[in-house]
Amino acid sequence: MKIDTEFNAKKLVPDIDPSPAEAEAVNRYDVELVAVSKSYDGDARAVNEISLRIPKASYCCLLGPSGCGKTTTLRMLAGHESVTEGDILIHNRNVTDALPSARGTSMMFQSYALFPHLSALDNVAFSLKLRRVPKPERQARAMEFLRLVQMEELAHRMPSQLSGGQQQRVALARSLIPRPKVLLLDEPLSALDPFLRVLMRSELKRIQTELGITFVHVTHSQEEALALSDMVVVMNGGRIMQAGTAREVFEKPANSFVARFIGGHNVIEFEGRTVSVRADKCRIVEAVGGRNIPATITGIEYQGPMVRINLAGEAGQALCAVISDTRFFADPPSVGEKVAFSWMPDDEWSFAA
Amino acid sequence: MLNRRPLSYYLLSAFFALFLLFLYGPMLCVYILSFQGPEGGMSFPMRGVSLVWFQTLFSAEGRGVGDIHNSFLRSIRLGLIVALLTMLIGVAAGMSFRRRYPGANFVFYSAIASMVVPGIFVGFGIALTLRLLGLRPDWWYSGIGAQLTWSLPFAMLIMFIILGRLDKSYEEAATDLGASPAQRFQYVILPLILPGVVGIVMAGFTSSYEESARAGLNIGTGNTMPMELTGLLGAATTPVMFAVGTLTTLFMFTTVIATLLVSARLARRRQLRLAAQHG
Numbered sequence: 001m002k003i004d005t006e007f008n009a010k011k012l013v014p015d016i017d018p019s020p021a022e023a024e025a026v027n028r029y030d031v032e033l034v035a036v037s038k039s040y041d042g043d044a045r046a047v048n049e050i051s052l053r054i055p056k057a058s059y060c061c062l063l064g065p066s067g068c069g070k071t072t073t074l075r076m077l078a079g080h081e082s083v084t085e086g087d088i089l090i091h092n093r094n095v096t097d098a099l100p101s102a103r104g105t106s107m108m109f110q111s112y113a114l115f116p117h118l119s120a121l122d123n124v125a126f127s128l129k130l131r132r133v134p135k136p137e138r139q140a141r142a143m144e145f146l147r148l149v150q151m152e153e154l155a156h157r158m159p160s161q162l163s164g165g166q167q168q169r170v171a172l173a174r175s176l177i178p179r180p181k182v183l184l185l186d187e188p189l190s191a192l193d194p195f196l197r198v199l200m201r202s203e204l205k206r207i208q209t210e211l212g213i214t215f216v217h218v219t220h221s222q223e224e225a226l227a228l229s230d231m232v233v234v235m236n237g238g239r240i241m242q243a244g245t246a247r248e249v250f251e252k253p254a255n256s257f258v259a260r261f262i263g264g265h266n267v268i269e270f271e272g273r274t275v276s277v278r279a280d281k282c283r284i285v286e287a288v289g290g291r292n293i294p295a296t297i298t299g300i301e302y303q304g305p306m307v308r309i310n311l312a313g314e315a316g317q318a319l320c321a322v323i324s325d326t327r328f329f330a331d332p333p334s335v336g337e338k339v340a341f342s343w344m345p346d347d348e349w350s351f352a353a
Numbered sequence: 354m355l356n357r358r359p360l361s362y363y364l365l366s367a368f369f370a371l372f373l374l375f376l377y378g379p380m381l382c383v384y385i386l387s388f389q390g391p392e393g394g395m396s397f398p399m400r401g402v403s404l405v406w407f408q409t410l411f412s413a414e415g416r417g418v419g420d421i422h423n424s425f426l427r428s429i430r431l432g433l434i435v436a437l438l439t440m441l442i443g444v445a446a447g448m449s450f451r452r453r454y455p456g457a458n459f460v461f462y463s464a465i466a467s468m469v470v471p472g473i474f475v476g477f478g479i480a481l482t483l484r485l486l487g488l489r490p491d492w493w494y495s496g497i498g499a500q501l502t503w504s505l506p507f508a509m510l511i512m513f514i515i516l517g518r519l520d521k522s523y524e525e526a527a528t529d530l531g532a533s534p535a536q537r538f539q540y541v542i543l544p545l546i547l548p549g550v551v552g553i554v555m556a557g558f559t560s561s562y563e564e565s566a567r568a569g570l571n572i573g574t575g576n577t578m579p580m581e582l583t584g585l586l587g588a589a590t591t592p593v594m595f596a597v598g599t600l601t602t603l604f605m606f607t608t609v610i611a612t613l614l615v616s617a618r619l620a621r622r623r624q625l626r627l628a629a630q631h632g
Contacts, residue, residue, distance in 0.1 A: 080525050101531035113522035117544045129540070178530060318577035 009039065025301060029053045029092070031060075036086035038072050038238075039238060044239050046072045048238040049086070053229060054216065057129055059208050061225035062218045064235035065261065070218045073235070077216060078107040078184050106180035110187045112171040114159040120146065120170045121155040128176045130285050139162035145173040148207065165196045171205070183208075185217040189224060222263045226250060251278075257352050264320050268293070268344075275348040282321040284309060284333060287342035295319055295341040297333055309333070311341055381604070387595035395592055404597040407453035415596060423598060431568075431577060432561040435497055438558030439504040446505075447512025448538070452523070461509075467505045468490065472566035475502055479569035495571035503567055504560045508553045515549035548616050555612045559605070 022141040031054040031279050038047040047069040052311055054060045062070040075081035077088060079100035087096045088342040095103040107317045114123050121142050122129075128138035146152045149169035168188065175183060188204065205228055208215045219225055225246065232249045234257075241261075242254035253259035256267045264342035266277045270291060286292055299310040311319040319341050333339060383396075390401025410421070446464075450457060467475075479499050483490050490496070519542070527537040543550070561568075565579040576584070578601070586594055 078529060082528070098528050100525075103527075105524075107529045109522045111518065111520065111522055113526035115523060115541055115545075117524070126540070130531050130533075130536055174526075174530070291620075299375055 007196050008044075012130050019303060028056065030056050030058065030090065030215065032087075032089040032092075033073070033077075034087040036073070036088060037075060038076060038081065039071070043085075045238050048074070048242050050235075050238075052233060052240060052243060054214055056214070057208075058214050059205060059213045059228050060216050060231040061213065061229040062233050063218065063220070063225040063261075064220065064241075069238040070220075070233075070235050074184050074186055074216060074218045077103075077182070078105050079103055080107070090305075096109070101178075104181035105184055106175040106178055106182075107184040108168075108171050108175045108186065108188055110190065112159075112167045114167055114171055117158050117337060119156050120151060120162065123159070123170055124173045124177055126174065127328070132146070133316075142173070142177065145177045145316075146170070147175045148176070148210075149203070164191055165200060168192070168200060169203075172204075176207075176211070180182050180213065182214045182216060185215060187218055187220070189219070197224075206230065207336040220293055222261065234260070252302065252349060253351070259349075264322070268317070268319070273350060276317045277343045277347050279308070279320045280322040280342045281307070281347040282319070282341060284311070284321050284339040284341060285325065286340040287344060290342045291348075293319070293341045294352040295339060296300060297335050297337050297339060300333075300335060311339070313341065377420045380598075383595050383598045384602070386592050387599040389592040395583070395589065395595075402587075406591065406593045407600075409593050410590070410596050410600070418587050419581055420576060421578075421581055421585070424578050427575050428562055428578035431492060431496060431500070431572075432471045432492075432558045433562035435500045435504055436554045436557035438501060440554050441511055442501070443508025443553050443557075444546075444550060444607070447507050447516050448542070450513065451459070451516065451521075464506045465525065467502055470565075472503060473497065476567040476570045479567070486570060490571040490574070491573040492568075492575065492577075496568050496573065499563050499567040499571040501560045503564055504557045507556050507560060511549055511556065513552050515546045519545060547619060549620075551616050552613060555609065560571065562605070618625050 026325050031052070033052040035049045035051055036047060037045050037049050039045045050069075051071065062073060064070045070126070072081060076083050078096070083096050084188060087094055090094065092105050093107075100107075115126065116124065118238060124317075125133075125138040125142035126143055130142060133141075143152055143155060146155050149172050151166060152168045153172065154162060154166060155297055157166075159170070162170065168191075179182075185204070189200055192200060196298075197342075201224060204215065205219070208285050210277050217224075217228065226245075226249075229246045231243065232246050234249060235241045236257050242249055242258045244252075249258065250262055250264070253262060253265065253276055256276065258273060259265040266279055266282060268275055268277060270293075286297075295311040295313045297309060301308040301310070302325075305323050305324075305325055307325055309321045309323065309328075311321065315317050319328050321341065362534055385399070386393075386395070388402050388404070389399055390403045393400035393407045431558070446460070450461070479495060480490060483495055488495075497618055499620045523541055523545070524537055532540065555563065563579055565577065565583065568577060569580055572580070582594070582597065585597075
């Protein structure tokens, strides 16, 4: 597939024309959630008083295990789920009770939801047809968006004649054509194979950067969230556990849930404190002036440039050290060996609470 | 051979063959006997082959043919109206179940229950009620109404099956792209359920065409086809009845095949439209 470098994506950006008084506020946040809750028929809350501000033109990932409320939050943003309590603002306008099409959002569904009776082109042109845009014009504009996702050559195929990745590109074009201020993506990469997932991931990031609008992307993959996000929002049990840049969340997890869920961390009880230490900062040799725990190697996973060593501490706690292949093969340990699991005090991160 | 067919395959095939024989064998007798020679009677043997009974039917000399022409037209008229109403009400009822509403279960089970109530009593009940109200039954209200009690539950079941397979996210996607409820139905739902809707029309028409248990007492003065035939068969003396059987069968097959062709045409037109866009 060739990338059309001449293609000017900027003209696809929604026309925002804020009054000078509003301009500052509009420029600060694209999406604001104010104490938003969702409960079904008086049951326990699926989303519990979450507040969040997403800065302008950000790639924001809602990350969490299944049932954490991330998809519900996204669907409330889209207007496909009513808000029980709280307010939702998009570009500084309260849209809590607005219709899905009157919010300036557009949603890309997990199953893509391409209309099976319409060709790729007609799917993309659908929202223009609803607004009675004349056929030649709407087909030309749909083609423009298909070019953005590099699908113009397959424009006349039916959805059933397209692969998963191609369907996703069409779905992306279809949700971008109404020129949303915020694009909402519900687990967009989960149905793709790992190779395609990485490819589409960079495509999504490219398109977000080109269009300069905010993407809110729901995922349960830490890797995906870290790779894409300007802002990661880790959720659990209907609450936000931590919101920050990918680096903040990885280096300074707010609590043990975030440290465990984001991966690559050891959460260790040590001398009465709970600390997290990145697995790549841990060693399996005694550290002079460091912290040492006796441990037994339970498994070794070769990962190419790195080797992951799983251990059981003396209290049976699961530990993990990731060391470079060079260091590993210099003196390869074996499963069952008793070693000193160690780290330096500087690499410890103490949770705020 | 490892993948030898099991015994059950042969037993079930034999059973199916018997079923076919039982279903079509007697009908075949009717069709053959309708070509009975002028001297022949209502049973085998055939005494020559002729079209004389078909001629009798169309020359309408009234020799045991009763009011067959008018009853046929009445049945067609009734069937078309019932089919149309069944489609409109059935599709609307099916769509209402896309969203839960209070009493949805009651609507569903009461519709299904009406399928197991014996038809003759439904018809009798309607007739009794009309008499209580001092109304005279007539085909255009009590006749149609009585038949709808039979065709609507089927339409609802067909709609449940079609809509059950329809992913809710299509509707959400349409809403998200700015479709009003009417546009959502017109541009997304209807094209996807169209083959099923054609099926409902067909089911509505055939269930009306052959129905007499419910309509019989409520149709008013003019007999429909099945009522006329029931009356005539009791007093029949010539093979002209068999000619009627052959012709109605032909008519129904033609209707079914025409429906299938329309469905296929719909699918092909869609493909042609796409092919045209390629050029």
